[in-house]
Amino acid sequence: MARLFAAWRRIVWAICAVVLAACSDQPAFHAQEITGADFGRDFVLPDTEGRVRRLADFRGEVVALYFGFIQCPDVCPTALARAVEVKRLLGAQGERFRVVFVTVDPERDTPEVVRAYLNAFDPTFVGLIPPDAATLEATAKAFRVFYRKVPTGASYTMDHTATTFVYDPKGRLRLAVPHAMGAKEFAEDVARLFAEAP
Amino acid sequence: MERTLFAVRRNLLAWLVVGAVAGVSATAHAHAPVTITDPWVRATVPGQKATGAFMHITAHEAVTLVGGKTPVAPVVEIHEMKMVGDRMQMRALPNGLAIGAGQTVHLEPGGYHVMLIDLPKAVEVGQKVPLTLTFTTANGQRLDVDIEAEVRPLGGMGRPMSHGGHGHGPQR
Numbered sequence: 001m002a003r004l005f006a007a008w009r010r011i012v013w014a015i016c017a018v019v020l021a022a023c024s025d026q027p028a029f030h031a032q033e034i035t036g037a038d039f040g041r042d043f044v045l046p047d048t049e050g051r052v053r054r055l056a057d058f059r060g061e062v063v064a065l066y067f068g069f070i071q072c073p074d075v076c077p078t079a080l081a082r083a084v085e086v087k088r089l090l091g092a093q094g095e096r097f098r099v100v101f102v103t104v105d106p107e108r109d110t111p112e113v114v115r116a117y118l119n120a121f122d123p124t125f126v127g128l129i130p131p132d133a134a135t136l137e138a139t140a141k142a143f144r145v146f147y148r149k150v151p152t153g154a155s156y157t158m159d160h161t162a163t164t165f166v167y168d169p170k171g172r173l174r175l176a177v178p179h180a181m182g183a184k185e186f187a188e189d190v191a192r193l194f195a196e197a198p
Numbered sequence: 199m200e201r202t203l204f205a206v207r208r209n210l211l212a213w214l215v216v217g218a219v220a221g222v223s224a225t226a227h228a229h230a231p232v233t234i235t236d237p238w239v240r241a242t243v244p245g246q247k248a249t250g251a252f253m254h255i256t257a258h259e260a261v262t263l264v265g266g267k268t269p270v271a272p273v274v275e276i277h278e279m280k281m282v283g284d285r286m287q288m289r290a291l292p293n294g295l296a297i298g299a300g301q302t303v304h305l306e307p308g309g310y311h312v313m314l315i316d317l318p319k320a321v322e323v324g325q326k327v328p329l330t331l332t333f334t335t336a337n338g339q340r341l342d343v344d345i346e347a348e349v350r351p352l353g354g355m356g357r358p359m360s361h362g363g364h365g366h367g368p369q370r
């Protein structure tokens with residue numbers, strides 16, 4: 001009898017959960033929602049063709065902004081390959097999904113190298129190269145992004161924040177996508193941002 | 199008895215795989231203490247100075263991967279990549295990568311790799327990269343293993359372009 005009651009209680013809870021989910025018009029994003037964040041408002045950086053780009057250039061698009069470096073053997077290519085997959089999953093909407101890559105290693109990542117690298121993923125991906133150390137520092141600070149040069153034997157590597165920042169079509173910072181999140185969840189979040197802003 | 203036979207067969211298969219995939223002459227290394235399967239290198243673009251080599255290494259006796267050599271890069275290091283919170287870190291392993299007897303270590307994106315540094319020119323898809331990996335054994339002996347790694351697309355996730363009939367040997 002007690003067991004029957006427990007089962008019944010579970011069913012009632014399940015019904016409540018479904019009703020609540022259906023009524024709430026703001027189901028959670030897969031990524032961390034950071035709407036209203038007081039950082040990452042804008043960037044002003046030259047792209048691989050030397051044109052100065054800022055967030056307003058991409059109004060009407062969902063922008064996925066990632067900081068990384070080209071000499072990175074796997075985390076950066078993994079993040080970019082995921083972005084390619086997100087774009088593919090979005091279908092026609094993918095045309096308005098814009099990937100922006102900011103190098104934290106402008107010393108080695110020249111505009112030519114960054115352009116060739118991004119082309120291996122998708123030629124529409126935008127590469128931004130801070131022209132000097134001070135600009136890089138100021139940009140990273142504005143996005144609360146960590147980066148640090150670390151010597152490794154013969155060379156050096158860059159520790160860096162591997163989070164992708166996502167802006168809605170109105171140019172507002174909305175999501176922080178962790179490195180480990182899958183392309184499918186990422187694409188679902190982007191589709192939601194498109195759905196809420198016609 | 200059956201188990202032993204099976205184990206021997208698995209080992210044989212492993213050697214055949216190394217022979218086929220890595221281009222190792224089976225006779226020369228018939229008693230080698232390591233088996234390396236599915237080695238590949240991520241393609242680079244011109245001007246890119248470094249890339250990673252990935253593979254699976256099975257040790258039949260305890261060994262440590264301490265370094266390597268390749269004609270495509272003057273510097274080869276053993277690295278580990280990891281996420282610390284939301285930060286990506288890559289580090290050279292100062293004491294190499296120890297692999298216990300009977301263990302298989304996967305060198306794959308997000309974990310360990312053999313870093314090829316100061317590339318004088320791009321490595322391209324379709325190219326085969328010769329790589330000599332240096333191990334030390336428990337009794338301090340040095341062991342060189344020659345493999346040939348297939349170059350896979352920069353934008354890919356490292357899966358083989360085609361499974362040309364070769365198996366993946368005894369992994370996991």
Ligand SMILES: [Cu+2]
Pocket residue numbers: 073250277278288311313
């Ligand atoms: Cu590395």
